[in-house]
Amino acid sequence: MSDDKLTLDDIAALIVQVEPTDLADLAHVRRGLKLIADSSPPSAQGPIIEAVRRIDQMTEGKTSDPSSLLADIGALIEEAINAVEKSGGDALPLSDPDPDRVPTVGSGPEAERFNALPSEIDPALLEEFITESRDLISSAEAALLQLEPDPENTEALNTVFRAFHTVKGTAGFLGLDHISKLAHGAESFFSRFRDKEIRCVGGYADLAFRSVDMLKDLIRTAQDALRGVPMAAPDGLNELMALLGEPEAAGISEDVCDEPGGVEEMPPRLGDILVAQGKAGRQEIEAAVADQTNQPVGVAVVRSEIASLTEVGQALRKQRSMAGSEPVTEMSVRVRTDRLDRLIEMVGELVIGHSMVAQDETVNSGNYLELQRKVNHTEKIVRQVQDLSMSMRMVQLKPTIGKIARLVRDLARRRETTINFVPIGEDTEIDRNMVDLINDPLVHLVRNAVDHGIEPPRERERNGKPGEGTLLLKAYHSGGNIVVEISDDGRGLDRNKIIEKAISKEWIQPGQNMSDTEIINLIFQPGFSTADKVTDISGRGVGLDVVRKAVETLRGRVDVSSELGKGCTFSVRLPLTMAITDGMLVKVGHQRYILPTVNIDMSFRPNGEVLSTIVGRGEVVVFNGKVLPIFRLHRLFNIKDAVEDPTRGLLIIIGEGNQRCALLVDELVGQQQVVAKPLGDGIGKVQGIAGGAILGDGRVGLILDPQGIALLARQTSDSGIPREVVC
16 A cells, blocks of 8 residues: 555554564555644644654664564554544545555666666665575575475475565665565465465475575675666566466466375464453454454454554564564674674784794793783683684574575476485584685585486386485584585495596506595596586586585595495585684604694604504504504605604604594694695695694794695605505
8 A cells, every 4th residue: 555545544553563674664654654644633743753753763773672662653653543533533544545566677667767776775774685685585495495395384484474574675665676576476476375375386386486586686686786787687577577476377386286284283363362361352353353354353453443552563463472473683783794804814913923922932931920921811812812703703504505405406306306405514603704615516516416426216216215315415513624524325436437437548557456545536536427428417526626626725625435326425524714723833853834733633652563664565553453654744845854763753643534644753842823824826735735824933834734745645656655554
């Protein structure tokens, strides 16, 4: 209903349905009140003007209790209605209602308005709207993924509704009509799910996902407009708007058999709450609903004067709260990412500066015990500041995993198969700067698994497997790392096919003795593929070298385990953050290196009894009943004055899981935190070195990469590394 057609009765009925976050509806009420105030009796103008002022407080965020302020606005409107009646007037109807229209955007005035942002729009508000909308769209997409296999999931449907309703309201408040109208059309379509008229399956589910995708495109056009790029209507917008209104006319249907379902437990009705609170009688409410046909219960009760506006509003909000739809507000502040990055950088410099002070000879001389005590105290504070600042930049993997879930769903539809996607550890956190960087490697691994890892349903059934494939994505923390595992129950990697392909590429020689790990690692060679047919989705092995390079750029690694006919698992292991590293400073000759503590199991000085040499293969040490290879850092890095005798040096056991090896160093200098820095374009990538850091004395120390060191040792012709032992 347009603003100039509202009466005070209409506004009273509308205000009981408004949420404090419904900025568009509040703006609608405000405009209607402003128009009514001009033609109201003086006794009613005061409450109306005060109601307008309080609406302004809500929309500008100048209140700590929006719900209470909304109740006050309702009381003021009720006071204005009473003043009008005492003056002998009425609710001042101005004209007949006009139903909302969902226009198209293609040419003419609508297209002209689409091509530019409203002139009065606040860029800061628009930027905040874009950020908030993306979060809402992400939650709506995740909810739709839950709703499609479970169409009776009321909570998921409410999540979708809240997301589109909030975007619609805020977009309308900002004057972004094209976004508001799409969200409005999608809301009308989703209402058919809520009314049990249709279910979110088959073609209807596809249409719901198209609405989400189109809303993403529209939000992107708004962001582009902030940067000066002319706005343009995304392809298919008009078609989608028409489909949302009449999907059946285009042949869209559920395309599944209806199944009888159980009786859904409904939330308490508004009338029941009013009766329980003693605000009204049941017969009165039933009579009011009968008189006010096609009106919500709250509107009927207000217009029949059974209960006051404030009482109905409080009962309605209680109903929403009991139904689980009350919005949860969090006390948070949005911070620009460049400021946050600058804070992390300054904390890193603080860590370096404190390390220099703590290692100064004056502090460590023992002559100034009070000074040393104060330095130790500041070290605790610096550590707390560092942990707090790092946690501020940590974000959950849930949005990334949500995108993967949508990808799996779409790819499965294209292959005309069913895949059960099982996400575990969605609340696992990682550095914000790394989230976007790991997205592409994960997407590539998932596309390979769906297209060439998991067999078609008929082939699975012939092999005694269920027709539905399973794809597991598991994220968890391990020490100072985050691990993301992608597992499928498909064909697995064929060892013989990999060897045949490698021989044809002349990467290995026929009959060459290789371990399972070395064979599987061949799939990461550029251009390697064992797929019989390369599709437009992926080819098993194609591009996996890019995946490994991307992960190694983040100081991580990719491990693969597979069993033929049972499935395959890719494990991506990454550091939680690229900024600050806990390291052990080790000395090799005149050089000092930093070894990440998360890779260290223990260190010890061996005796001659546990040391031996495999003829023609290299040195090993027996540790806890296991034979581990010994890697001499001074040989790998050509350091002349290092300790040669292992019984005079130290062996550091490093590795993860079941993979272990021993590094020979001269001595351990001490543990300290360092700020990891890349070596720079001038030096480039050095195998076995993950980066550099400034030490307490101002010198640069190199950060060792244990996995890279193991690979470097195997590639060194005179290293003598036993191939039977895997590090």
